[in-house]
Structures are given as C-alpha cells and as structure tokens.
Amino acid sequence: MEDPPPPPPPEPEPEPAAAAASPRRDVEPSPPPPQPRRRLLRRLRSAVQHYEWGRRGDASLVARLAAQDPDPARPYAELWMGTHPSGPSTFLDDGELLGDWLARNPDALGPAVAARWGGDLPFLFKVLSVAKALSIQAHPDKKLAEVLHALRPSTYKDDNHKPEMAIAITEFRVLCGFASIEELKDILRTVPEVEGLVGHEDAGKLMSMKDYDGGSEVRSSLQSAFAKLMTASKDMVSEAISKLISRLNIESKIRTLTDKEQLVLSLERQYQEDVGVLAALFFNYVKLSPGEALYIGANEPHAYLSGECIECMATSDNVVRAGLTPKYRDVQTLCSMLTYKQVSVTVIYCVMYIMLPLYFTCSTLKV
Numbered sequence: 537m538e539d540p541p542p543p544p545p546p547e548p549e550p551e552p553a554a555a556a557a558s559p560r561r562d563v564e565p566s567p568p569p570p571q572p573r574r575r576l577l578r579r580l581r582s583a584v585q586h587y588e589w590g591r592r593g594d595a596s597l598v599a600r601l602a603a604q605d606p607d608p609a610r611p612y613a614e615l616w617m618g619t620h621p622s623g624p625s626t627f628l629d630d631g632e633l634l635g636d637w638l639a640r641n642p643d644a645l646g647p648a649v650a651a652r653w654g655g656d657l658p659f660l661f662k663v664l665s666v667a668k669a670l671s672i673q674a675h676p677d678k679k680l681a682e683v684l685h686a687l688r689p690s691t692y693k694d695d696n697h698k699p700e701m702a703i704a705i706t707e708f709r710v711l712c713g714f715a716s717i718e719e720l721k722d723i724l725r726t727v728p729e730v731e732g733l734v735g736h737e738d739a740g741k742l743m744s745m746k747d748y749d750g751g752s753e754v755r756s757s758l759q760s761a762f763a764k765l766m767t768a769s770k771d772m773v774s775e776a777i778s779k780l781i782s783r784l785n786i787e788s789k790i791r792t793l794t795d796k797e798q799l800v801l802s803l804e805r806q807y808q809e810d811v812g813v814l815a816a817l818f819f820n821y822v823k824l825s826p827g828e829a830l831y832i833g834a835n836e837p838h839a840y841l842s843g844e845c846i847e848c849m850a851t852s853d854n855v856v857r858a859g860l861t862p863k864y865r866d867v868q869t870l871c872s873m874l875t876y877k878q879v880s881v882t883v884i885y886c887v888m889y890i891m892l893p894l895y896f897t898c899s900t901l902k903v
C-alpha cells in the first residue's frame with residue numbers, strides 16, 4: 537500500500553538582490569536537511585478462512601501464501617485481502633488495521649473512490665483453494681441485500697450486494713446459472729428420479745416449452761419446477777438420490793457416463809442425501825482453464841466445485857444458500873430471488889496481465 541504523496545517542498549526564499557548579484561559568497565549554504573525515507577510498499581497480513589471445504593495443509597495455495605508452517609490436517613479455504621470485518625487485513629509492521637489506515641488516509645484510494653466510498657475499499661479480493669463443493673448459492677442485489685439485512689441481521693450481516701468475478705489459477709470447476717431449456721428437457725426425460733420430485737404437472741409445462749418461448753413463461757415454469765425440487769421432503773430426496781446413484785453405478789459398467797452424471801456421483805460422495813446433488817443437474821457445468829474468468833451477477837445461482845482461483849467482489853459476505861452445505865439454508869429466499877434467466881455462460885479470457893505475476897508467485901512457491 538503506497539503512502540499518500542508528501543506535500544510539495546516549499547518555494548525557496550528569494551535571495552537578497554545584493555547577494556544574488558555577488559559572484560562569490562562568504563558562507564557556503566548548508567546542505568538541505570535529510571528527508572525521512574518514504575515507505576512505498578507495506579506488507580499486509582491477510583485473514584485466512586478455514587472453511588471445511590478448503591484444501592488441507594500444503595495442498596492449499598492459500599496455506600502456501602499465508603501460513604509459515606501449514607497444519608496438514610487443517611483446511612485453508614480462503615485468503616481475504618480487504619477491510620471486511622469478518623476478515624480484515626492488517627499491516628505486518630505495526631498491526632494496524634488496513635481499514636483504520638485508509639480512514640485516516642483516504643487520498644491513498646484516489647479522489648474518485650474516496651469521494652464515493654468514504655475512505656474504505658469498495659472491493660474484497662480473495663484466493664480460494666477448493667477441495668470439495670461449496671454451497672449452491674446466490675448473492676442478493678443491493679436492494680434485496682438491504683431488506684435481508686434489516687430483517688435478519690444475524691444471518692445477512694451486510695447491506696451490500698456481492699457481484700463477483702472468479703479467475704482460475706488451476707482448472708476450476710463451477711456450476712453457474714440455469715442450463716438451456718433443451719438441456720433441462722433432456723434431464724427431465726432421462727433422469728426419472730428428478731422428474732418424480734418435480735412432479736408431472738411442472739415437468740410437463742417445462743417439456744412443452746420451446747427455446748424461442750423465452751421470456752416470462754419459461755422463467756415462471758422453471759421457477760415452479762426448481763422450487764418443487766428444492767422443497768421436496770427429506771425422505772423423498774434421499775430416496776431419489778439413492779435410486780439415481782445405484783442406477784448410474786450400474787450404467788457406468790456398460791456406457792461412459794456424461795460429465796454431469798459423473799458430477800452427480802462425485803457430489804453425492806461429498807454431501808450424502810443433499811438435494812443439491814440433484815439440483816446440480818439444473819445448472820450449467822463449466823470447467824475454467826487457468827487464466828479464464830467468470831463473472832457472476834446478482835441473483836444468479838452458482839456453486840464452486842473444485843480447483844483454485846482468485847476472486848474479486850464488492851465488500852460483502854451476503855450468501856443465500858440452499859444446498860450442498862451443512863450451513864443454514866434459506867431455500868424460500870433463494871427460490872424467490874433468482875432471475876431464472878437461461879443465458880449461456882460467458883468465459884472471459886483477457887486476464888493475462890493479472891495472471892502473469894500470479895504465475896510467477898505460484899511458481900516461486902512451487903505451486
């Protein structure tokens with residue numbers, strides 16, 4: 537973090553006319569007093585989050601970046617750089633909070649950011665090391681974030697939205713947004729265990745949709761079908777998953793399973809009897825290569841599945857979860873907040889100027 541620029545040096549005093557006119561002086565001018573050395577860079581200590589889904593010990597990039605001697609049995613899931621109160625960065629030399637320093641030195645943010653954000657960082661930067669799937673989740677837009685925070689501040693601690701971008705460091709697998717109507721119809725046709733939970737009526741409505749229907753009718757049919765799946769009873773979900781897993785295990789002996797079918801088997805090993813195992817079939821399944829990036833806007837469902845990435849987002853930790861998690865689930869809010877837009881996932885490639893220094897750091901650290 538760069539200190540604010542020092543004030544400009546004072547204008548030199550004009551010399552008396554007589555002295556200026558004189559070719560020699562009796563007294564040599566004294567040398568200027570030494571200037572205190574400016575510190576252009578100060579190292580930060582960034583917070584580590586030990587969420588259960590993180591990679592353990594040395595296998596985690598987060599651990600290699602942040603820990604002197606990583607505990608091989610402990611998950612190192614996220615490294616946070618920023619001022620969020622759940623994981624604020626501090627200066628390594630004197631332990632001062634980055635947020636306190638910025639509040640005293642808002643000029644360091646530049647005038648536009650300081651004027652709009654009042655001397656605080658508007659973004660949070662993270663490194664993620666993912667060993668097992670994160671929850672199926674979405675982040676509210678600004679307006680909904682304010683409502684959720686006002687109603688349930690202990691669950692939704694921020695009144696801020698959380699649009700985010702993930703840039704893959706290793707191969708990074710993600711579920712993101714709803715699959716196309718054709719793919720959803722294929723799921724309903726070929727996965728009777730899901731069709732059974734959605735119910736014939738809602739499944740039939742979706743099956744009758746055409747790509748060009750677009751608009752609100754597809755969205756409301758999809759919302760109704762997805763909500764049926766997510767709110768099915770625990771027993772029904774458990775039975776459907778059990779049937780699906782045994783069927784896939786048998787079929788794997790006579791044919792190659794699709795990527796999504798293999799994903800279902802993998803998710804079930806991580807989260808037994810969790811409705812998220814089935815919900816995964818509703819989403820786009822994306823594999824990012826190193827250097828590729830994905831933007832996730834407000835109210836879009838997603839789940840990070842495996843790999844390592846860097847992530848930048850608005851300073852917020854508002855997450856509405858509904859599956860693949862032992863944490864609190866707010867299924868009703870999630871089902872009502874989603875956009876139900878079916879857009880193909882846009883992978884962004886032009887990030888090498890960010891990736892090159894990171895590759896260098898990673899190779900230095902023997903990633």
Ligand SMILES: [Zn+2]
Nearest residue numbers: 673675700838
């Ligand atoms: Zn997210």
